[in-house]
Each structure stands twice: as structure tokens, then as C-alpha cells.
Amino acid sequence: MPASTLRIWVFIHTWTSLVCTVFLLLICLTGLPLIFHEEIDPLVDPPPVYVQLPFDTPHLSLDSLVGRAGGMYPGEVIVSLFKDDDEPQVLVWMAPSFAAIEENPRLEHFIRFDARTGEVIDETKPPEQQRTRFLTLMLRLHVDLFADLAGNLFMGAMGLLFVAALVSGVVLYGPFTRKLDFGVVRGTRAPRTRWLDLHNLLGIVTALWMLVVGATGVLNELASPLFDLWQRTDVRAMLSPWQGQTPPAPNELASVQAVYETATRALPNMHVITVIYPGNPFGSPHHYVLWGHGKTPLAERLFSPVLVDARTGELTAVVQMPWYLRALEISRPLHFGDYGGVPLKIIWALLDLVTIAVLASGLYLWLARHRRASSSGRKHLPGPAATALPEAAE
């Protein structure tokens, strides 16, 4: 590689890394507990205790659970239902009105029913009793720095810089290790050489993993813009025949149990787990929207929506998900590392720690070089790491 080309790659690698390093360190540190959220959650928030009943005890009709919820909060609207496919629980989400939750999403609250007995297991705590949990804090710092969409886009941009740093790092691995055996960490040389060897070794053995987790992370940051895009294009087009019609009043709605059964028939080989009520901003004014997911480990992560007419309870359509949302769904496990049992999570955590070491050693290399350059009074060549070139490109 000619020296001028090499300098350009060094420049790209140095600056893409430097800009994103602090944020990437934060992402790696907060990601560590998030890998184990399924193990930590039950410790923080004990799971519901169910009364012992025979395995095949039938579940109550959703209509009766919704009726009970309505009796507990007269005058409120049902926002959505969650019918668990693992445990005998149904969550009924309610709110003062749909307009109210568009103003303040925290007004939404749930009642958790035992699906077999109709007993209330528990409810959302009132807002003043809700505290920010440790994992929620970690998640916000990981995903959006408490800045919602702006934070998503910013962290997504940091992720893109990280991907650029990885690609340029792999390109530079060639000229920088050409004369060395693979994996050699020269222990007898200066500390900078040792750290450079370590940076190269740890970086190259985990490069593909970092690239996959980085790229899928960027895709995840785009989840809400992509979902918005889908709602404004495909979903709007699908709902255009109903535009201008009067939405059904709450007392005109078809039986939710019948609607649930219609959707289950429309999605064979899937579990229908969510019912979005008509009027919900994430649904349609004229339809129930039901979401089902597959039953195998991979298909479980692929969701399909069904539209059911809110008045008649008849099937309107099984909706095809656009490719970009499918890609997002498939990218999730590859980012979370939650698809191969606890050993995979431990490996994920170790790889995360190696990533921290690569970032930290990179930062050290830059600082050490900087110190050396300024103490010797040398002028900077184009590219801040240019003084590292001669020994590598000799």
C-alpha cells in the first residue's frame, strides 16, 4: 500500500474512532448488564405467582376479562391486550383516553389477570410510586441518552462511526502486521509497541463480532423511524378506503374474543399475543390490529399483524411486513446475544469486555503518540497518527 493511501486510512481510523470512543465505551459498559436482563429482571421484580391448577384448565374469554377491567376503571378506554403464550396471564392496558396518552404516555396502565380464574394478580403502580429501575437506566444510556429520537439518531451515528473505524482498522491490520507472525505481542519492546500488538490482536480476532453487533445496533436505533415510515406509507395506503368514515363507538365494537379467534385462524402456526384496540395511535380507528409471532426460536422473533374490522369482527387482511422491518427483527437477536442460552450470553459479555479493551488500547495509543510527538516537538504530518507510520510501513 503506498504511503499516501496508508496515511488516509490511518486518518480515517483515528478520527472515526476518536469521535465515537467515549460513547462506545458507555455503550459497552451499559450493554454488559443488559445482556443478562432476563436473569436480572426476576431478581428485581419477582415474577407473578400463579395458583396451582391443572395444566389444561381452560382460559376465560377475553370479553369477560375486559369487562372486569372496565368495571374497575369506568370511563377509561382499553388501549391494548397482551395474552402471554408462555404463562397464564393477560395484561389489559387502559388509559383515561387515547388523546390523553398521546399527550402523556405514562398515563397508560395495566391490570394483570390470571387468564384462568380472572383474578387480578397485580397492577401498574401509580406514577408517583414508579422509580427508574437500574436496567431502565442502563437501557436509556445505551440507546438514547434520555433524548428519545434525537438520542437514537445520535447513538446510531456513533455506531456508524464505529463500523467505519472497524473497516478501516481491518484495512490497516494488513500493513501494520505484515512482518509479524499472527498474534505476536512483542513483550520486550516499548509499552506502546506492546499495546499496539494487543490492540491489533484483540481487534482482529473479534472484528467480525464487533462488526455484526455494531451494524445491528445501528439498525436497532432506527427502529422507531422505520416503524413510522411503515405506518405513513403501507399502513396508510391500506387504511385509505376507511378514510372519512365515522370510527365505531366503544359500544359498537365486536367481541374481542371472537376477534382474537379470527386472527388465530388467519395466522396458522403462530401465537397471537397482542391486540391493539381501535383508536390506539399505534393501530387503526376502524380495526383491531392483532400481532402474532412464530413458534420456533427464529420465527418467534418475526411478528405479523392482522387487521380485523372493529364493527363486524371480520378479517380485513393479513398484513405483509416490509423487508426493512423484517431485517430489523432478524437483527435483534444478533445484537442482544440472547438466542443461545446463558453460555452464549457469557461469551457475549466476554466479547464486550474485549471490545472495551480494544477501545481503551486505541485511546492509549493515540494519547501516547500525541505525548511523544509534542515532547519531541515534531510537526504533525497529515493524520494524527502519522508518526506511527514509519515503523509499520517500513
Next chain:
Amino acid sequence: MTGRHSPFWRQWRWPLGLALLTMFGLMSALLGEGGIWWVLSWIALGFPLFVALRHILRSRRSQAAG
């Protein structure tokens, strides 16, 4: 640039091999349904970590010896 003993092959066989193994590890747990596919995934994704650790330990040993 090609052939078993070329400089390219000498320099890149480990990085490429580990990248292939990582790819296999990521996919086998995702597409395979539990059982042996999970175990293969743990081995495939754990191996690069093992390789790095071995090289680091080796350098420390030679440092201590030298």
C-alpha cells in the same frame, strides 16, 4: 498473492479463519434449534477468545523468561 505459502495467506489465514468461525457461531445458534447447534455456537464464538488469551499468555511467559 495466492498459494498456501504466499505472504497474503500467511498473514490472513488466522483472521479469515476466525471470521468464518465467528460467522458460523452466530448463525448456528440462530438457525439451528437448540441442542448441538447451540454447543457448536459456543465453541465457535469462544474460540477467538481462547486464541487471543493464548497469545497474550505466551507473550507474558516469554517476557518473564527473557
